[in-house]
Amino acid sequence: MARGNYESASAREIRQKSRIARLNSLVQTQAYHDWSLSQQDKLPPDTMKTHPICVICLDTIEDAAQIRGLGCLHVFHQTCLDDWFTRMNEFCPLCHRPIVPPDPKTKGRKLARIRTHLPAGTMV
Secondary structure: OHHHHHHHHHHHHHHHHHHHHHHHHHOOEEEEEEEEHHHHHOOOOOOOOOOEEEEOOEEEEOOOOOEOOOOOOOOEEEHHHHHHHOOOEEEEOOOOOEOOOOOHHHHHHHHHHHHHHOOOOOOO
């Protein structure tokens, strides 16, 4: 069934829960203060801001805020990134790197859909 206005509320809820479960398994939620301490050895001195901005909600990230720090070292409020990701946004809002690695099962289905819409003889 197509997404958007044609997707039932229950199907959308199941899809969103599945995406959040995948996000939870790959990107930890933690307090900003704890995350920033764990990143100090990975970054040059003076590159960590004391209170960065979440570019999704444009609010300051406080030390006690629950965040998700991505592999690209960008950080967002947990609720903001969860909402961003469940709306089928696959990439970091700042650098456009994947939030989570592609799911091999989904990749095969997407490729099959692309191939059905290509002219005969086109290589993918």
